[in-house]
Amino acid sequence: LQVNAEESGDDLANPPKVEEKLGAVPHGLSTDSEVAQREAESISRKTLRSSAEKFEFQAEVSRLMDIIINSLYSNKDIFLRELISNASDALDKIRFLSLTDKEVLGEGDTAKLEIQIKLDKEKKILSIRDRGIGMTKEDLIKNLGTIAKSGTSAFVEKMQSGGDLNLIGQFGVGFYSVYLVADYVEVISKHNDDKQYVWESKADGAFAISEDTWNEPLGRGTEIRLHLRDEAKEYLEEDKLKDLVKKYSEFINFPIYLWTTKEVDVEVPADEEESSEEEESTPEAKEDEDTEEDEEKKPKTKTIKETTSEWELLNDVKAVWLRSPKEVTDEEYSKFYHSLAKDFGDEKPMSWSHFTAEGDVEFKALLFVPPKAPHDLYESYYNNNKSNLKLYVRRVFISDEFDDLLPKYLNFLKGIVDSDTLPLNVSREMLQQHSSLKTIKKKLIRKALDMIRKIAEEDPDEYSNKDKTDEEKSEMAEKKGQYAKFWNEFGKSIKLGIIEDATNRNRLAKLLRFESTKSDGKLASLDEYISRMKPGQKDIFYITGSSKEQLEKSPFLERLTKKNYEVIFFTDPVDEYLMQYLMDYEDKKFQNVSKEGLKLGKDSKLKDLKESFKELTDWWKKTLSDSSKQAYMRGKRVLEINPRHPIIKELRDKVAQDNESEGLKQTARLVYQTALMESGFNLPDPKEFASSIYRSVQKSLDLSPDATVEEEDEAEDQPDSEEKSSKDEAEPSYDKDEL
Numbered sequence: 001l002q003v004n005a006e007e008s009g010d011d012l013a014n015p016p017k018v019e020e021k022l023g024a025v026p027h028g029l030s031t032d033s034e035v036a037q038r039e040a041e042s043i044s045r046k047t048l049r050s051s052a053e054k055f056e057f058q059a060e061v062s063r064l065m066d067i068i069i070n071s072l073y074s075n076k077d078i079f080l081r082e083l084i085s086n087a088s089d090a091l092d093k094i095r096f097l098s099l100t101d102k103e104v105l106g107e108g109d110t111a112k113l114e115i116q117i118k119l120d121k122e123k124k125i126l127s128i129r130d131r132g133i134g135m136t137k138e139d140l141i142k143n144l145g146t147i148a149k150s151g152t153s154a155f156v157e158k159m160q161s162g163g164d165l166n167l168i169g170q171f172g173v174g175f176y177s178v179y180l181v182a183d184y185v186e187v188i189s190k191h192n193d194d195k196q197y198v199w200e201s202k203a204d205g206a207f208a209i210s211e212d213t214w215n216e217p218l219g220r221g222t223e224i225r226l227h228l229r230d231e232a233k234e235y236l237e238e239d240k241l242k243d244l245v246k247k248y249s250e251f252i253n254f255p256i257y258l259w260t261t262k263e264v265d266v267e268v269p270a271d272e273e274e275s276s277e278e279e280e281s282t283p284e285a286k287e288d289e290d291t292e293e294d295e296e297k298k299p300k301t302k303t304i305k306e307t308t309s310e311w312e313l314l315n316d317v318k319a320v321w322l323r324s325p326k327e328v329t330d331e332e333y334s335k336f337y338h339s340l341a342k343d344f345g346d347e348k349p350m351s352w353s354h355f356t357a358e359g360d361v362e363f364k365a366l367l368f369v370p371p372k373a374p375h376d377l378y379e380s381y382y383n384n385n386k387s388n389l390k391l392y393v394r395r396v397f398i399s400d401e402f403d404d405l406l407p408k409y410l411n412f413l414k415g416i417v418d419s420d421t422l423p424l425n426v427s428r429e430m431l432q433q434h435s436s437l438k439t440i441k442k443k444l445i446r447k448a449l450d451m452i453r454k455i456a457e458e459d460p461d462e463y464s465n466k467d468k469t470d471e472e473k474s475e476m477a478e479k480k481g482q483y484a485k486f487w488n489e490f491g492k493s494i495k496l497g498i499i500e501d502a503t504n505r506n507r508l509a510k511l512l513r514f515e516s517t518k519s520d521g522k523l524a525s526l527d528e529y530i531s532r533m534k535p536g537q538k539d540i541f542y543i544t545g546s547s548k549e550q551l552e553k554s555p556f557l558e559r560l561t562k563k564n565y566e567v568i569f570f571t572d573p574v575d576e577y578l579m580q581y582l583m584d585y586e587d588k589k590f591q592n593v594s595k596e597g598l599k600l601g602k603d604s605k606l607k608d609l610k611e612s613f614k615e616l617t618d619w620w621k622k623t624l625s626d627s628s629k630q631a632y633m634r635g636k637r638v639l640e641i642n643p644r645h646p647i648i649k650e651l652r653d654k655v656a657q658d659n660e661s662e663g664l665k666q667t668a669r670l671v672y673q674t675a676l677m678e679s680g681f682n683l684p685d686p687k688e689f690a691s692s693i694y695r696s697v698q699k700s701l702d703l704s705p706d707a708t709v710e711e712e713d714e715a716e717d718q719p720d721s722e723e724k725s726s727k728d729e730a731e732p733s734y735d736k737d738e739l
């Protein structure tokens with residue numbers, strides 16, 4: 001008998017009620033046994049189970065809950081999407097584990113990856129259940145109360161300064177929004193590694209945990225029961241819940257079911273007495289006796305109302321990124337972004353890029369530029385490589401914390417990547433090492449930078465739209481000011497990109513914006529700067545400082561503005577650092593106008609040349625003095641250098657082209673090293689070497705010191721000291737006599 005009982009799963013000491021076995025009692029909602037237990041303990045919703053283990057919430061969490069429970073915030077709906085999103089995350093986690101171990105899913109209903117919502121109008125309970133990963137006792141204690149996440153205090157601060165509760169999900173504390181609508185909450189959870197537990201709290205500073213011996217076993221997963229406040233009764237209406245799921249959770253990748261109850265008309269056999277009574281009491285029946293007689297031969301039926309319940313699927317499980325971009329509307333993209341980014345503000349994403357990459361590595365991706373930067377974008381910038389992209393492999397969610405899918409400076413982007421090329425049944429660590437990731441990253445960067453460039457191109461404030469049709473112009477009007485908005489939110493990321501990403505430096509420099517002496521209070525780009533350069537102006541001038549106002553008073557600036565040169569204001573603390581990396585743009589060098597010895601116009605080339613040779617000569621002299629007797633002896637056999645020497649010729653050509661990539665200094669060093677090698681380490685006489693190269697290069701550039709050091713009109717305007725230093729520099733500092 002016992003063996004049979006075990007097989008059937010029945011507990012003889014505690015036989016389940018017939019209704020439970022048939023599933024007539026809505027799953028997991030308060031059962032009679034629980035009510036009985038609670039009544040026996042004389043516990044009302046005002047007290048927690050006396051037998052439970054009690055815990056105090058961490059102080060910040062407690063403050064957060066106080067804020068939520070006392071909030072007058074009118075949009076209380078948000079709790080549902082937060083719970084559904086948590087349920088979906090838990091399902092993603094178990095599905096991921098099942099890739100390498102099928103057993104974890106269990107069998108029968110437990111293996112169904114779905115979300116169920118049930119309402120109990122009588123007891124005013126709304127419950128949401130998932131068959132996700134579940135929580136162990138320890139998880140319940142840590143996740144729902146004792147470990148405050150970094151977002152907790154940030155969110156509390158935000159709320160205290162009038163922030164929007166709607167953004168709760170972005171701070172990673174979405175669960176607590178349940179207290180917008182409930183005054184008592186139970187979380188029943190079963191993890192594969194532990195027993196089933198109940199967490200409960202009235203948001204009064206404490207929560208309790210008990211091993212669950214009275215509810216229906218969940219198999220695996222979590223059920224959240226919200227005991228709704230009186231003023232939140234609307235969440236017991238099926239239609240309200242259907243609307244909310246449609247509105248907020250349309251893009252959840254697991255089926256969401258609602259247990260719906262309907263009254264339907266059912267034909268049932270009418271009983272004999274009833275039908276004869278009816279016949280007698282109906283006068284018309286007598287009149288139509290003939291017809292009635294005919295009908296009497298048929299079985300008598302009647303229509304009655306019957307209540308039936310069934311699971312109704314509320315969402316269409318579709319992956320937006322798998323659809324063709326032509327089929328997806330702007331509104332759908334926008335809604336998908338909100339659900340993906342847990343950003344339920346009113347604003348649309350600034351832009352998106354939906355594409356399929358083909359070739360060796362195939363993947364689909366959908367990237368978004370959010371309307372606003374998240375609160376903690378730069379907080380842990382230097383030790384956080386995690387991108388905000390969700391990685392899927394063949395529709396299966398793998399991770400949203402994948403390292404290095406995008407470079408750090410693009411971490412403000414949100415989106416998903418779904419690859420068919422990556423393997424499914426390997427660990428996250430192995431996937432992280434997969435060679436295809438490099439290709440994916442490269443393509444994502446390219447697409448991301450294109451998407452940002454388009455924000456600028458479509459912004460009428462950025463480019464003249466005189467060649468556009470009226471229709472195009474009205475479309476563009478919507479995008480007015482978008483790039484300035486982008487720059488305001490994410491400009492720093494672009495600057496960090498210029499610093500970190502040498503490969504894409506030029507592309508990123510195109511996206512750079514700044515104010516300048518000629519930008520008229522607006523933002524300007526480097527291309528605009530170049531288009532306004534004076535004839536003969538070779539360099540891009542900039543000045544750095546803490547504010548535009550302070551810089552406008554700078555005497556260095558005055559010298560240039562007098563001559564109508566445009567000067568860029570770099571006022572962000574990161575700009576100094578940025579300019580160490582951004583050496584040139586479109587063959588134009590950047591010149592800091594507050595550096596000593598600034599030359600305007602073509603003389604800067606000569607200055608560079610002189611600097612190169614001075615450096616070269618210094619280095620040379622040092623080499624000579626450092627070298628041993630042997631080197632000195634070698635040096636005595638002087639290498640004959642003449643202008644026709646191939647190395648000298650190469651140097652001349654490079655200087656004449658003003659080859660930016662090599663740089664004069666590097667070229668000079670290179671030439672000297674090569675000369676050394678070629679001469680078999682016979683060191684030439686430094687004086688002779690320097691002045692002969694100098695002379696020959698000068699000749700080829702036709703730069704006679706006297707004629708070119710200063711533009712004539714400039715010399716007049718120079719303050720005395722600068723004039724002097726310019727003149728000094730006019731003499732080659734490594735002329736024979738000086739050396």
Ligand SMILES: Nc1ncnc2c1ncn2[C@@H]1O[C@H](COP(=O)(O)OP(=O)(O)OP(=O)(O)O)[C@@H](O)[C@H]1O
Nearest residue numbers: 086087090132134143169170172173174175176222
């Ligand atoms: N249904 C659930 N199944 C399993 N674990 C859950 C469930 N709901 C919540 N949790 C756990 O509780 C934690 C806290 O949830 P909470 O909603 O406050 O934050 P979050 O899910 O991390 O972030 P967000 O609010 O952005 O969704 C989660 O990180 C998760 O570990």
